[in-house]
Amino acid sequence: MHEIVMQKHPSAHVSLSRNVQNDLLKDVCQRPNIEACGLLLGSSDEQGNWQIEQVYPMHNIYTSPVYFEFSPEELLDAELAHPGEIVGVYHSHPTGLATASSTDRENMQRVNCEEDIPWVWLIISGPFNDVFQHKQNIKSSVTAYHHYKKLGLRQITVQFTEKNVAVPAVDSEPIG
Numbered sequence: 001m002h003e004i005v006m007q008k009h010p011s012a013h014v015s016l017s018r019n020v021q022n023d024l025l026k027d028v029c030q031r032p033n034i035e036a037c038g039l040l041l042g043s044s045d046e047q048g049n050w051q052i053e054q055v056y057p058m059h060n061i062y063t064s065p066v067y068f069e070f071s072p073e074e075l076l077d078a079e080l081a082h083p084g085e086i087v088g089v090y091h092s093h094p095t096g097l098a099t100a101s102s103t104d105r106e107n108m109q110r111v112n113c114e115e116d117i118p119w120v121w122l123i124i125s126g127p128f129n130d131v132f133q134h135k136q137n138i139k140s141s142v143t144a145y146h147h148y149k150k151l152g153l154r155q156i157t158v159q160f161t162e163k164n165v166a167v168p169a170v171d172s173e174p175i176g
């Protein structure tokens, strides 16, 4: 196996609001021994940057420390509940691997290029021990990726913002 040199995209970034940082931290610490995983809700702009506003934890149906997969039913439920809002996916690496695994890279290429879904990918690397939990800070543990059709896989700059994006307190009832 050889080391892959990851180039950064020259300008693209993903920004994580304060509540997103907190919720990611909470999720990876609540299930520290398996890959925590879920969806990232928010928006993307015309420059190709992502703004993440909400974390949507999902079950890892493999409950594995080195692999994650969503259940298709849960993913469909999320897509129906949040149409057009899913802009990325996150998962954790409890073993501490700080970069995308070969499986991750295959998934990124398949989803971003073959399936044409413009998700950004966040990886939160552990280990999620007492030291990590005590820090209450995930800034040094998050890596982001996107597989561009022309450029290939690129690491994306992560911006940590202090502002919270207002989330409606109560979901409106469906009509009809």
Ligand SMILES: [Zn+2]
Residues within 6 Å of the ligand: 091, 092, 093, 100, 101, 104, 123
């Ligand atoms: Zn991974």
